Amino acid sequence: MITRIISGVIGIVLAAYVIQEGGQTFSIAAAVLAILAWFEYTRAFSHRGGSPALFSGLLGIGGMLYGAYMGQLELILLALMGSAVLALITAVLMRGDVSVPDVCVSVAGICYIGLPFAHLIMLRALSGASYVTPIETFDLGTAMIWVMFIGTWSSDSFAYFAGRAFGAHKLAPAISPNKTIEGFVGGLLGTVAAVAGLGYLLQMPLTHMAGLGAVIAILGTLGDLVESLMKRYAGIKDSGAIIPGHGGIWDRFDSVLFTAPLVYYYTIYFVLH
Known part of the structure; x- marks a missing residue:
């Protein structure tokens, strides 16, 4: 537990620095995290005997993140399309070594990891109104990145503690035996309170x-x-061990892969309009 807490504190400090810096620093950090998550993803499915298209994924995810950094949707689409076609062509050229399920896993993973991290970069780059708080003045992108991360962290933390204190009914026992309905409700209420407080x-x-x-x-x-479903299919417990006490990058950013696009589109359609 001490190792987990220390790692968490260090992670929050580093995240705060990167978020506040923004720009190239934030984009490079996002790219490093995305690439590490991709390596963990491909290693997980390789553990089951598969052969995901590692190189195609690196090209596709790198291209999408560069497109997000440049603010060019066309580059993101080109990288996604190009990497998908490359993965399919690889299966044709290496028939017998790369199966159809491998290609499906590869293309799905490129979308699953690359697109959310691209949205993360685009969210941080948004400009608009400034928000003056007793702590600091935040631009739009910085403010909404904090909303996304604090909301996601709140969901995880409140669910964990509520589940330990009150958990009795399993939420999804076949996928994640430790998650409970009580924990989910605690996470839901805690996140609503935290994000409303930020509001x-x-x-x-x-x-x-x-x-x-x-x-x-x-x-x-x-x-x-x-x-959790993917890891159970692959037969692994953690995606990696790069973060002491927390597992891998994929383990730490599995929720962000869903919440980053959500907050980006919320900001585009409800804050900027």
């Missing part, structure tokens, strides 16, 4: 922010369950 601090509509908090909790939980 008050940032002077955003409280009803909208409370609703956003609820959806963050729901999608964050589903993101966690999706990763």
Whole structure:
């Protein structure tokens, strides 16, 4: 537990620095995390005997993140299309070594990991109104990145503690035996309160922010369950051990893969319009 806490504190400090810096620093950090998550993803399915298209994924995810950094949707689509075609062509050229399921796993993984991290970069790059708080003045992208991360962390933390204190009914026993309905409800209520509190601090509509908090909790939980389902299929417990006490990058960002696009589109359609 001490190792987990220390790693968590160090991670939060590093995240705060990267978020506040933004720009190239944030994009490079996102790219490193995405690439590490991709390596963990391919290793997980290789553990079951598969052969995911590692090189195609690196090209596709790298291209999507570069497109997000440049603010060019066409580059993101080109990288996605190109990497998918390359993975399919690889299966044709290496028939017998790369199966059809391998290609499906590869293309799905490129979308599953690359697109959310691209949305993360685009979210941080959004510009608009400034938000003056007692702590600091935040631009739009910085404010909404904090909303996304704090909401996601709140969902995980409140669900964990509520589950330990009150958990009695399993939420999805066939996928994640430790998750409980009571934990999910605690995570939901805690996230609504946390995101609404951020809304008050940032002077955003409280009803909208409370609703956003609820959806963050729901999608964050589903993101966690999706990763658990994949790991159970692959026959592994953790995606990696790069973060002491926390597992791998994929383990830590499984919920963010779902909540980052959510907050991006919320910001585009409800804050900027």
